[in-house]
Amino acid sequence: MVQHSPTHFNASFAALADATRRGVLEQLARGNASITELADKFDMSLTGMKKHVGVLEQAGLVTTEKVGRVRNCKIGPCRLEEEIEWMSQYRRLWDARFEALDRVIEQLKSRDKPNVRKKR
Amino acid sequence: MVQHSPTHFNASFAALADATRRGVLEQLARGNASITELADKFDMSLTGMKKHVGVLEQAGLVTTEKVGRVRNCKIGPCRLEEEIEWMSQYRRLWDARFEALDRVIEQLKSRDKPNVRKKR
Numbered sequence: 001m002v003q004h005s006p007t008h009f010n011a012s013f014a015a016l017a018d019a020t021r022r023g024v025l026e027q028l029a030r031g032n033a034s035i036t037e038l039a040d041k042f043d044m045s046l047t048g049m050k051k052h053v054g055v056l057e058q059a060g061l062v063t064t065e066k067v068g069r070v071r072n073c074k075i076g077p078c079r080l081e082e083e084i085e086w087m088s089q090y091r092r093l094w095d096a097r098f099e100a101l102d103r104v105i106e107q108l109k110s111r112d113k114p115n116v117r118k119k120r
Numbered sequence: 121m122v123q124h125s126p127t128h129f130n131a132s133f134a135a136l137a138d139a140t141r142r143g144v145l146e147q148l149a150r151g152n153a154s155i156t157e158l159a160d161k162f163d164m165s166l167t168g169m170k171k172h173v174g175v176l177e178q179a180g181l182v183t184t185e186k187v188g189r190v191r192n193c194k195i196g197p198c199r200l201e202e203e204i205e206w207m208s209q210y211r212r213l214w215d216a217r218f219e220a221l222d223r224v225i226e227q228l229k230s231r232d233k234p235n236v237r238k239k240r
Contacts, residue, residue, distance in 0.1 A: 009142065013137035016207075019126035075214055081211065090199075095199070
């Protein structure tokens with residue numbers, strides 16, 4: 001499997017494990033927004049949104065910059081490249097396991113065939 | 121973005137946000153194992169491993185079956201298909217945003233060029 005930093009993966013997957021945070025990412029991928037705008041958009045308190053943005057920032061998925069009294073948010077350097085690679089490799093292992101199982105079943109079926117013919 | 125069940129995504133991403141649980145998935149993708157074997161392999165108490173397997177089972181990533189006193193584990197029906205699709209779409213939006221930014225920079229550069237020539 002992919003060599004990766006366990007701590008980084010823990011942070012990015014934990015950041016994705018919340019519907020609001022995934023929504024914020026989708027939103028920011030379409031355009032920058034302030035924390036106030038995000039709080040309004042997701043019908044949430046400023047404090048609540050600050051926490052969510054903090055979790056995304058820790059994972060490298062969002063960066064923020066304070067301009068005067070406004071904290072602007074944009075998508076961060078992490079574009080989930082390694083995470084997608086890890087999951088794709090897992091899926092390939094998954095497929096390989098079940099294909100192997102299918103082959104065993106096919107072999108068992110073809111082994112049974114001559115007996116079936118004899119009975120006829 | 122992909123239409124998905126928020127609750128399912130919360131569970132699967134939360135399940136992946138732990139290095140031991142990702143290790144257990146990699147292990148089970150290569151072959152079935154009992155909870156006792158997994159606890160030994162990851163140098164963990166039986167109670168600790170039971171909790172991790174429970175989180176993976178809740179997310180559909182692992183299924184377990186009790187045979188006598190042994191609880192056998194194998195990879196579950198969820199092969200992270202929708203999760204990979206959501207993340208890939210996010211990455212495409214990410215790339216599109218930065219490509220758009222690059223184009224703006226290129227346009228600004230080419231607009232500056234005649235002035236630079238005049239100065240020469």
